[in-house]
Amino acid sequence: MAASRWLFARAFCLVLMMGSAMSSKELLTKMTGGFTKVVDACKTELSVGDHIMQDMYNFWREEYQLVNRDLGCMIMCMTAKLDLIGDDQKMHHGKAEEFAKSHGADDALAKQLVGLIHGCETQHQAVEDHCSRALEIAKCFRTKIHELKWAPSMEVIMEEIMTAA
Structure with missing residues (x-):
């Protein structure tokens, strides 16, 4: 499985846009809430411990260190369940774009x-272990989202998670 499965698996998972499109921060929050459904399935499937759930909870916290390879495996499982990869085991750009649009993004956003994730994939394509590659792509993506000031706040994420439960 390709590490790119992470693509939109954690709030894409992201340019405040003109017109009626929601802000990128609102979009990330909405997308993050949508992942809670696949988290439970992957948690059971992979038999991951509470430490991985702690990583998932703290994902958007910039100061939180993401170092556990198993988080990469969790991300891969989630994106597979969201059908965001192609037959070549890489991010399917069309499906990823449609996923973002189904959560409120316009075409440009x-x-x-997808371009952000693709850049992170390219940067880490030499990492051979799929779970480790997914983790590196996730860290790269999180950094880019924080640089753009698009990361959802912990308070908003908790509210989304609680209402999805």
């Missing part, structure tokens, strides 16, 4: 998000 969806393409921008």
Whole structure:
């Protein structure tokens, strides 16, 4: 499985846009809430411990160190369940864009998000272990989202998680 599965698996998972499109921060929050459904399935499937759930909870906290390879495996499982990879085991750009649009992104924002992930994939393509590669792509993506000031706040994420439960 390709590490790119992470693509939109953690709030893409992302340019404040003109017109009626929601802000990128609102989009990330909405997308993050949507992942809670696949988290439970992957948690059971992979038999991951509470430490991985702690990583998931703290994902958007910039100061939190993401170092556990198993988080990469969790991310890969989630994106597979969201059908965001192609037959070549790499991010399927069209499906990823559609996923973003189904959560409120307009065409330009969806393409921008896919471009961010693609850049991270390219940067870490030499990492051979799929779970480790997914973790590196996730860290790269999180950094880019924080640089753009698009990361959702912990308070908003908790509210989304609690209402999805």
